[in-house]
Amino acid sequence: ALEGNEEELIKLLGEYHASEIAILFSKIPLESQKRIINLLPAESASEVLSEMDFEAHPEELLLELDPERRQEIVEELDYDDATDIIAQLDEEDQQEILQDLDTEDASNIRNLLSYKEDSAGGLMNTQLIKIYANMSKKQAIDEIIQQSEEIEEFYTVYVVDESDTLKGIISLKNLIKAKASVKVADLINEDFIYVKAQVDQEEVADLISQYNLTSIPVVDDDMKLLGRVTFDDVIDVLEEENTEDMLKISGVSEDEELSGNWQAAVKSRLPWLLINLVTAFLASSVIRYFEPTINHLIILPAYMTIIAGMGGNTATQALAVTVRRITLSDLSDNQAYSTVIKEFTVGLVNGAVIGLVLFLVAFFYDSNPMLGLVIFIAMAGNLIIAGLAGSTIPLILKRIGIDPAIASSIIITTFTDVFGFLLLLGLASKLLL
């Protein structure tokens, strides 16, 4: 369909929403993206760019365009979207794009570029509707209608004083419902949620989600209104944070792009594997220490792998549940304590059940009940340690201010390997030789 003549293609494109074209762009080469963007009206083109996932690299597409066309499209973009895209470019390319824009647009974007990308300031849009407290109902509605010409969607109307200090919010519904004689000051809601520009985006997302807000105002330290973050930005942040958590807990660096190339993936994952290699030598040295024991009882390695594997899996289970729980809400001391007790109990029960199965195998298949007993104790003990490690390590990391998700399964399974081998081989050397 991308091959047809231009008129047909333009007609076809008209039937799709910008977000659908953005998804298409993640699957076709840059040259085809460029061709399509150039066929779209500037407004639609800007929507497509703003809907493109950052992993689809809208900034590369933007850079590919003719300067004039590029300027046209950037001027149609919301400031926050323009900033997000331009921020991905290096300094020189940023300047090249900004110098073509009109002074007001350029200075607005330069201003937004100065905030950290993952802060409220980096996430906010400076386009919003604001009115003054001393306006009448009629003045306020006229002002809102006029300001809304520039803005696609607005959800909240902000009330400020002469120096742009945020005084409160007002709902359009209440304004419409109000009698003609009412002033803005009478309708103002002064009990509202706001964030400072330097606040982390995760906190912004939590606030919007907790208080079911469509948007949240962003202010500086003097309560001067700087912009607003809307719920749709926050949905993106939540998905981003969830991706980072899932990567971290699996021992992948949080910045790895899901669709990145193999070089980037090696750079992101090899360091974690090398850390794990160091800890694996620990488990390995336990085995070396007990070499004489293994030499006497050559069946032991066949059980070692089961005990280590089960320990790793149990620790991973406890870790996932605990990390996810910490992510969704802070735990009180009591809750943290009862989480650890719970994981201890789960490890004990699961360890006893699986230990019993292995006892029966050792008894009937290997005809060695004493070996069965050693394996039973090692399995139960290892799964208890697995439950304790999987729950306490993320809880402790959280308390000392480190992201609990870095207690990845990679780190935690070493614990269970070392301890599992120590228990099994130590008991075997005492009881079976």
Next chain:
Amino acid sequence: ALEGNEEELIKLLGEYHASEIAILFSKIPLESQKRIINLLPAESASEVLSEMDFEAHPEELLLELDPERRQEIVEELDYDDATDIIAQLDEEDQQEILQDLDTEDASNIRNLLSYKEDSAGGLMNTQLIKIYANMSKKQAIDEIIQQSEEIEEFYTVYVVDESDTLKGIISLKNLIKAKASVKVADLINEDFIYVKAQVDQEEVADLISQYNLTSIPVVDDDMKLLGRVTFDDVIDVLEEENTEDMLKISGVSEDEELSGNWQAAVKSRLPWLLINLVTAFLASSVIRYFEPTINHLIILPAYMTIIAGMGGNTATQALAVTVRRITLSDLSDNQAYSTVIKEFTVGLVNGAVIGLVLFLVAFFYDSNPMLGLVIFIAMAGNLIIAGLAGSTIPLILKRIGIDPAIASSIIITTFTDVFGFLLLLGLASKLLL
């Protein structure tokens, strides 16, 4: 602070948002929750209940209240929130609560209870603003103001015909901006996104997120307007789906409540461990088969644990990246193919680097260069298999319509255990004996 006299407590509670009290409720016993709920005005009490996480069991609190107080609170709840809470109760308790309500409320809630909990119908709220296409601007605004008395927040005004068939949406902004002579029909936007009631909640969340909607209308098969789902419900759905994915990929049943007791956790996790036990016996039998080889070269178990551990970690990394990528967007055949090639390459490179480290250890520490060569080949081979398994298995599951996250690290590490042992011990028996 919970101990003070009632007046002080009431004053204190007045300073908190409902969602803050809801968080407090997740940390205090049912008796204290009941005491506080009874001190709040019915409207605030209903907000607290609707903000409570389902894991905090608002339905248990509701059941604890006096019938009269309960009725008062349920009548203040939005129908969708009331339904979500009541749906957690058993049939008998549901009837007890519904019979106290007035007929209209009860029938609305009964109707909502008939939809599957995780469908658009189960998620939707039946309270919304709807107007008719033939209304004048003035009639429409009057109608909107009147209907909005009952509704906390509305984001979109729906336009229907006499038989409640959804014809389009209209933005309040455009209505206000319009000239007095304009009719609703002139402003109607007929190109809107909607969902059928039976659609899965995950799809509803994707639509709201993709098109940046504040709400989405829910219709039956004849386009009759049934209700709407709002963005705040969708944020909850996204968090829920993300929790399920993280649990599944870690081998925990997706229904396990994060704050559940140990009995529930054993029930959710033991089956996965038992499945893994079966596959662990496979890895174990590979070791048994090569017992004579190990007997000849007793250093082998010390290296086996490192090769198995690294394989498991590499597979987990590939799995997390691939599953997360599939979750966020469907992959084309080309993308799926290049994902697999990428993971193959990453496995090869990481395997070669780590294999080299182990080669050096075997060379210098164990003075056995031939053993080092075998270990190098086994490590590189195993990490290639790990990358391939971690990427192809979730991709295949997705193609045949199974949730890719169940290709949990538990399942996938067995692959690498079996293959890693086969490679290492097989090569050792050929080359080193």
